[in-house]
Amino acid sequence: MVKLVFPKDFLWGTATASYQIEGAWNEDGKGESTWDRFSHTPGAIYQNQNGDVACDHYHRYEEDVKLMAEIGLKAYRFSISWPRIFPEGRGKINPKGVSFYERLINKLLEKNIKPAITLYHWDLPQALEDKGGWLNRDTAKYFSEYASFIFYKFGDMVPIWITLNEPFVNAFLGYAWGWHAPGKKDLKGAFVAGHNLLLAHGLAVQAYKEGGYNGNIGITINVAAVYPYTNSEEDLRAVQVQDAFENRWFIEPIFRKKYPEVIWKILEKNYLSFDFPISDFDIISSPIDFLGINYYTRNIVAHDESNKFLGLKRIEGPNERTEMGWEIYPDGLYDILIQLYRDYKIPIYITENGAAYNDKLENGKVEDNKRIEYLREHIKRAYFAIRDGVDLRGYFIWSLMDNFEWAHGYSKRFGIIYVDYDTQKRILKDSAYFYKKVIEENGIEE
Numbered sequence: 001m002v003k004l005v006f007p008k009d010f011l012w013g014t015a016t017a018s019y020q021i022e023g024a025w026n027e028d029g030k031g032e033s034t035w036d037r038f039s040h041t042p043g044a045i046y047q048n049q050n051g052d053v054a055c056d057h058y059h060r061y062e063e064d065v066k067l068m069a070e071i072g073l074k075a076y077r078f079s080i081s082w083p084r085i086f087p088e089g090r091g092k093i094n095p096k097g098v099s100f101y102e103r104l105i106n107k108l109l110e111k112n113i114k115p116a117i118t119l120y121h122w123d124l125p126q127a128l129e130d131k132g133g134w135l136n137r138d139t140a141k142y143f144s145e146y147a148s149f150i151f152y153k154f155g156d157m158v159p160i161w162i163t164l165n166e167p168f169v170n171a172f173l174g175y176a177w178g179w180h181a182p183g184k185k186d187l188k189g190a191f192v193a194g195h196n197l198l199l200a201h202g203l204a205v206q207a208y209k210e211g212g213y214n215g216n217i218g219i220t221i222n223v224a225a226v227y228p229y230t231n232s233e234e235d236l237r238a239v240q241v242q243d244a245f246e247n248r249w250f251i252e253p254i255f256r257k258k259y260p261e262v263i264w265k266i267l268e269k270n271y272l273s274f275d276f277p278i279s280d281f282d283i284i285s286s287p288i289d290f291l292g293i294n295y296y297t298r299n300i301v302a303h304d305e306s307n308k309f310l311g312l313k314r315i316e317g318p319n320e321r322t323e324m325g326w327e328i329y330p331d332g333l334y335d336i337l338i339q340l341y342r343d344y345k346i347p348i349y350i351t352e353n354g355a356a357y358n359d360k361l362e363n364g365k366v367e368d369n370k371r372i373e374y375l376r377e378h379i380k381r382a383y384f385a386i387r388d389g390v391d392l393r394g395y396f397i398w399s400l401m402d403n404f405e406w407a408h409g410y411s412k413r414f415g416i417i418y419v420d421y422d423t424q425k426r427i428l429k430d431s432a433y434f435y436k437k438v439i440e441e442n443g444i445e446e
């Protein structure tokens with residue numbers, strides 16, 4: 001067996017998000033978030049579940065950091081709940097909220113685990129949503145105020161900063177399709193929200209750089225490698241459209257100061273338009289230090305004139321699927337890394353990669369062999385991308401522990417740590433021990 005050894009300082013981590021694990025939804029001065037409101041809306045979430053308690057990480061963070069250290073994590077990506085810091089989104093600060101994250105960061109540093117903070121992972125203060133949320137351009141300014149305060153408090157302690165998590169998902173699932181908070185169904189709103197999210201990103205990057213902090217800042221984008229169903233001209237064109245829409249919509253403004261053409265075509269086809277100062281792109285394109293990508297699966301597309309939105313349809317791939325119904329396609333991770341690094345020549349972190357399976361706790365163990373296989377095959381592709389020239393800096397498994405999977409509630413388990421929600425007991429799955437070995441050996445057997 002050939003051992004694939006990663007670069008010496010390669011960062012092995014796991015990822016979580018505040019709303020998905022913390023609980024304490026209205027404790028110690030925390031303000032309501034859009035996800036508190038949305039998950040309390042009957043019918044919004046599987047079995048009307050919510051994140052009121054989640055994994056009770058707010059109270060159990062010390063135990064969780066100990067488990068991270070037991071696995072040997074080099075880094076831990078987590079998000080800060082904006083309304084836990086600014087209950088109304090801006091103005092009055094909640095000292096107990098600040099204290100929670102200060103204690104968490106200090107615990108991580110004590111264990112030599114690098115904190116990687118996401119400033120916004122979808123849980124917008126409801127008070128700002130009540131003023132228009134991401135449809136209101138001022139929210140971008142409020143975000144930069146929030147970010148500036150967080151940088152002021154933790155900027156010298158935290159080396160890796162991510163402004164936004166998956167703005168595409170937040171904009172489209174939250175504003176166009178209504179599947180996520182705030183549950184709006186307004187196509188134009190998705191584009192306006194998307195733009196204001198990017199503006200918020202740019203303002204936060206400028207605040208970080210002006211603060212002279214010595215860490216690195218970037219953004220996390222969800223990506224799926226795209227392949228044609230056939231090699232027909234039409235299907236090849238469909239690949240370009242899907243890639244531009246799902247992968248590049250939030251990347252091109254940052255690196256090329258413009259939206260992909262397809263975005264304007266969608267607006268035009270739907271008799272929509274929205275205005276913004278072209279100088280916004282000067283802010284949005286403020287230089288970042290890395291690109292974070294979340295990769296789970298691929299898309300196969302074919303031309304389909306009857307689809308008035310993008311003129312294409314997605315074709316089911318032939319390979320095995322995870323519990324999310326997503327095809328397992330590790331080569332897609334290699335391909336998207338090569339494509340993005342070729343196009344933007346920027347350091348990359350895999351800020352999320354992982355799989356949901358119907359894990360069973362039996363005799364105190366969780367033998368999640370399928371997840372181990374999923375992780376092994378994707379880690380191998382990450383190695384091959386580095387071998388072939390990609391400046392890949394780290395890999396974060398989604399997720400550290402089973403948690404609240406948005407509209408799916410607790411029905412999908414992504415963790416390498418099993419959470420018994422009745423008792424809040426944590427049990428390391430076999431995949432946690434697999435990952436411990438990968439980290440110890442800084443690599444994997446081919």
Ligand SMILES: N#[N+]C[C@@H]1[C@@H](O)[C@H](O)[C@@H](O)[C@@H]2O[C@H]12
Binds near residue numbers: 165294398
């Ligand atoms: N679904 N799914 C799993 C995972 C979700 O739990 C994360 O919060 C998102 O950043 C991203 O969608 C990926």
